[in-house]
Amino acid sequence: MYLSLAFIRFLESLPSALAVGLLLMPRLVGEDGARFKIPVAAAAVFRALLGFALLYLIARAIVPAERPIDANLLWEFTFGTSVGKAWVFTQLVAFAFAGLAVARLFVTSSLLDRVTLWTGVGVLGVVSVTGHAIDDGLPIWTQASFLLHTAAGLTWLGGLLGLVWWMFTAHKKPPEVAAQLAERWSMVAKIAVGLVAVTGVAMAYENVGSVPNMLATPYGRLLTLKLVLLCAVLLCALAIVRYMHRRPAGDGFNVDWVGKVGSLEAFFGLGLLAIAGYIAVITPASHETNIYWPLPFRLSYIATWGQKPTFPAPIWWWGIAGAVLTVVAAMIWWTPATREKRLYATPAATIAALFCLAVSFSTEAYEDTYNDPTQDFTAESVARGMAAFQENCVGCHGAMGEGNGPMSKDLKNAQGLKIEPADLTAPHVGTHTIGDIFHWLTFGGQSGVMPSFSHVLDVDDRWDMINYLLMLSSTNRSRFIAPQAMIQWLIAPDFALVDPKEEVTTFFKLRGKPALLSFARCTAAGEEKKELDASLLKAAEAAKAAGVSHVTVYTGDCPQAAKGREALHPAAVEKAYSIINRFPNVPYTSEIGQAHFLIDRSGYVRARFKQFGEDDGSATQFAAQAGMMAQEPIVEINLHSH
Structure with a gap:
């Protein structure tokens, strides 16, 4: 189904892109474009009609397989779902474009040509709204990036196809006109590719999630292949630009050669479009659960240089070799005597340097290395x-x-x-x-x-x-958690909360402002109980005064006034947090007599108070630390940050 949907999207995008390209080329050199009117109209009408096939395949991909797609269901899907409504919008734009393109067959007007061209660009942009761009959970800037990326990319591809068509059919045109067209198109292409690059980075930030996902997921591997094809496209474009810049003044313009190189560039561009159509309908890498790392190694600073290896460990020799080769590459490039060979020797030395540096940062990896857990960190x-x-x-x-x-x-x-x-x-x-x-x-x-x-x-x-x-x-470092805030390194495990209103049901949902997580076992009697009760009441008062969330995991007869939000499974929470409730030279126990952890807005354990005494300054220090953390930016926690 994914292949069918991707193929239809490919066929849907290609004619409209070609139509835009054939509309654009004549305008760049002041032609009337009459010889392209019929192909433009045919492509626009074909695109509009093909949209109905796309609707059926989208519905078939979403509606359960056991339900047949009949007219009633298709109507309900079209006007009752966000995807269907997005399709209706794209079809309205597509038919408007088709109508304008057909009108050009009977009316000659510069204004009509401009309106048709920009409507065609709009058709190219709205292709994205039936893919990942329809996700209303994405930020507005990401959704806008999808539209711009698609419009710019398809305008570039359509213009390239139009340029090739123009070159191979303009036998009666002077070579100077072909040269002028190539130069002006080059400027348009640079703007389009620049937009593709900027918006592509924005989209990858949301859809890929991490660099390893570029190889560990089907989406990422296809995106990597797409980047390889983009490099091939840019090399072809560079060849044409170098030819135009080095062509002696007065020499004829080799239309056939430029057309052939442009055809090769267009071939790679069609490959780009095919891959783009497929990845638009599959699961983005950032949401993928089928993660498979294909290499026996990965690059990591923490696992290599971060361990401070002693010289002369092999990692040092690889690093030194990389540094030396980097210097050699720079010398070859800048030394006058070697400039004739720099186009070949410098890239070779640079590749060798990158290889050596990559080896120095390499550590062993497995197919499961970037697997996501099936159990949350609770x-x-x-x-x-x-x-x-x-x-x-x-x-x-x-x-x-x-x-x-x-x-x-x-x-x-x-x-x-x-x-x-x-x-x-x-x-x-x-x-x-x-x-x-x-x-x-x-x-x-x-x-x-x-x-x-x-x-x-x-x-x-x-x-x-x-x-x-x-x-x-974390136990070795956690022995030294003190009232003074430490850096963000220790993640506080999530846990279920008791909430009759079913609004704040987990500790995770309290993130956004600091929280005080208090533990106590109120099983003592006499003066010891009075001292503990006073400490717990002081903690509750300090949390309220500082405006932080207060969660309590209390066992026994603790003061009711000292309690805050409570854990649904207090025994499990106490056992989990007892692992980090360590102190130097103190035996471990799974029971927490009393401890108060200050958790920051992002969910990191930042400080610990043994108790809140009457005159020990704990409340004052807590207020200062909580106030500081309330101003800190929220950091997204990632368990794969090694």
Whole structure:
């Protein structure tokens, strides 16, 4: 179905683009364009009629397969859905263009020609509104980018096809007219391609999501191929421009050669259009769930140079080679004695330099490296992952994941070499993507000692364990969380909230302003209870005064006035946050006697208060930190940021 829809979009776009090109070419050299009137009218009418086939295929792609497409359903789809209404709009514009193009067969008017041309450009632009541009969840600037990108790209392609047509049919025209047309079209093409580039970046920002998605998703791989074809198009255009600039004054203009190179450029352009028609109807990379990384390596600063490798590690030699080759490329380009060879030697040296630098930033990767989790990063998921870890991993990695389990001393690989289990609390965990960890849990570890857990843990269980490992990898640094705000690095797990109104049902929905997350176990008596109650009441008062959200996870007989929003699963939330509630030289416990985490607007844990004493200055310090965080910009959290 996708191929059928893409093919119709290709056929729909091509005639209207050609019509615009044939309207534009004569205007660039002051011709009346009479010889192109019939082809323009035929292309415009064909485009308008083909729109009905597009409507049927769009409906067939959206309506469940078991429902037949009859006249009543098609009518309901056309006028009852946003996609159908968008199609109606495009058809009205297309028929207006067809009517104007047919009118030109009987009326000769410069005004009519201009109106027809700009209506045709409008037809090219509205092609996008039956694709991803119809998504009303996209920002306005992105939706506008779709329109401009499509209009500019198809105007360029149509103009190129029109130029080739003009070159091969203008046998009676002087070569000087052909040269003038090529030069003027070159200026129009530069503007169009510039618009395509700028709007393409804006669209990719929303639709691709990340650089790895360019290779890890079907959408991204097609977009990469589209960029390759664009490079081929630009090389052809560069050849024509170089010819025009180097042509001696007075020499004839080689219409045949320019026409042939233009034909090759148009061939690549048609490939661009075919790919564009297909990616307009498939799932964008940023929403893709079928992510497959095709390379055995990936580029990462954190996993390579970020680990501060010692000299003379291989990474250093690759980096040095890249730097030397960069200098060589620059010297070849700028040294007068080598300028004759610079067109070949400089690119070769530059490619070699880029290769060496890429190797120095390379680290191992797998097909799952950029996989997205099936389980959200929630406290409930972390608690489940913690239980799975205790059942399956303690023997080697130890109860706290430090690589000191009871079996750790006797582990050997197939070659009989001793293998030490990884310390999962060490910084090296942060050099791997969560997809890497999923791959090891599924197929076994790098050492050959760690077995596959795919037969023990299903996919969701593995992602639960990964969420736990993400928390566990933060334990060493989390020991030093203090009332003084730290940088954004520790993500606060989401969790469900109790809300009778069903408005704020998760902790995540509180993002946008700072939040105070308070834990306490009110099980003591006497003076200890009075001191704890006073601290909790002080925390509630401080949160209210600072204008931050207050969420409480309290166990036992805590003061009602001290409570804020409450967790739906308090035991899971306490267990998850206990992982980062560490202190130097203090044994770990899954129970939190009292702790108050300050979470910023983006969802990062930034500070921790042990208690809110009467005269210890905690409330004042909290107010200052909360006020500062309220002014900070919101940062989008990405678990694939390694």
